[in-house]
Amino acid sequence: MPLDDDSRLVALYDAHGPSVWRYVVHLTGDAAGADDIVQETLLRAWRSPRIMAQEPASTRSWMITVARNLVIDEARSARRRHEIGVAETPERAAGDATDALFESLLVEEALVTLSLEHRAVIVHAYYGGCSVAEVARRLGIPEGTVKSRLHYGLRALRLALQEKGVTR
Structure with missing residues (x-):
């Protein structure tokens, strides 16, 4: 049957x-x-x-x-891995800014070793975001002088950082 x-x-x-x-x-x-x-x-x-x-x-x-x-x-399956769906994506984790802080301190110490003229041009151009013409106008010096001070100031800055062991 x-x-x-x-x-x-x-x-x-x-x-x-x-x-x-x-x-x-x-x-x-x-x-x-x-x-x-x-x-x-x-x-x-x-x-x-x-x-x-x-x-x-x-x-x-x-x-x-x-x-x-x-x-x-x-x-x-996602359920086994304990994944759950959410309405909004979570915030991105902020990176640790410790290295950037130490680098900025080293650059600041190296900038202090430069002459006042070289330091002023570098700070205006790189940290202030100014063009060569703007730096010249703000400091009241010719554009050629700004270019020259930038060149020699960056060279001196590189040497100061090399002495601190930051660059090659």
Whole structure:
């Protein structure tokens, strides 16, 4: 007498459910999660006409494979990795400004060693963002003098930084 789908599903569970459950617990260490995996495995067997047509004794390897794939899928899922969606992206972490602070202190110490004329031109041009013409107008000196002081001032600044071990 042929078995109906409900009877076959009960027979599948009776024949393979405990074995599949132990296998999943062995893989995951989670008894509650193993119940869910076994239930999903049986649901997939019930949805598969080929499996439901077979004798329950010949489907264990198929069920073990399905259960193993479900465990792998669960391990790869975002829910398993405890990822949650949020409405807004989190703020970016601010970097540590300690290195920049030390570099600025070294440059400041090196600038102090320059002559007042060279220092004024470099500060206006590089820290003030002024063009050569603007620096010349602000300091009341010709543009050629600004270019010359920038050139020699940067050279002196480089030497001062080299003495402090900052540059090559």
